[in-house]
Amino acid sequence: MLSGKKDHLMKVGVLASGRGSNLQALIDAVKTGRLPVKIIGVGSDTADAAALARAANESIPARAFPPALFSSRLDQERSILFWFEELEAELLVLAGYMRLLSEHFIRGAGCPIINIHPALLPSFPGLHAQRQALNAGVRYSGCTVHFVDAGLDTGPIILQQTVPVYEEDTEESLSERILREEHLLLPEAVRLIAAGKVRHNGRKVLIERDA
Numbered sequence: 001m002l003s004g005k006k007d008h009l010m011k012v013g014v015l016a017s018g019r020g021s022n023l024q025a026l027i028d029a030v031k032t033g034r035l036p037v038k039i040i041g042v043g044s045d046t047a048d049a050a051a052l053a054r055a056a057n058e059s060i061p062a063r064a065f066p067p068a069l070f071s072s073r074l075d076q077e078r079s080i081l082f083w084f085e086e087l088e089a090e091l092l093v094l095a096g097y098m099r100l101l102s103e104h105f106i107r108g109a110g111c112p113i114i115n116i117h118p119a120l121l122p123s124f125p126g127l128h129a130q131r132q133a134l135n136a137g138v139r140y141s142g143c144t145v146h147f148v149d150a151g152l153d154t155g156p157i158i159l160q161q162t163v164p165v166y167e168e169d170t171e172e173s174l175s176e177r178i179l180r181e182e183h184l185l186l187p188e189a190v191r192l193i194a195a196g197k198v199r200h201n202g203r204k205v206l207i208e209r210d211a
């Protein structure tokens, strides 16, 4: 089990590089009581990321870690880890964080790290997943929440949601359809983890369904 202590709100840290709509979905789910966790900090590699402003609006500690301010990637990652360690994060969520994390970061985190990806992994990892799906001519795409390993979108899959792909779709229309599902899937994955309902068995993730 990854967590699940009674009466304890799991402390969740978030990393985001951009607009932060997935972060907002988490914040909203917490505010409405659907997601009983505490978002303890939002970090970004981009100083002017809208995600940081969204966090600040909610009085959630927000901090930028722009790579240019650090002597190396290791140094930048250490600084992020140290911050989340101080905040006592028990789960890290990559919500549109556009950097690959090193093995050092993943091992050093001391807590699970999950990511949301806008495709049905293992298809279409990496950048422009929606464009990749359109170019491949698939009839269905969707989104995936997975544990993070050192590969590019290769970690064990926790939850997936499909959406149809229409012949008239553009990258924009498909992205919007997928994003709507991302905003439901990510809070649900965090809820399941916080409730102690998610277990690893090698690459397979076992989820205990709600009673």
Ligand code: GRF
Residues within 6 Å of the ligand: 016, 017, 018, 019, 020, 021, 022, 023, 095, 096, 097, 116, 117, 118, 179, 182
């Ligand atoms: C989402 O599509 C997410 O799946 C991908 O990056 C995008 C981030 O969007 N990893 P937002 O910043 O959460 O609005």
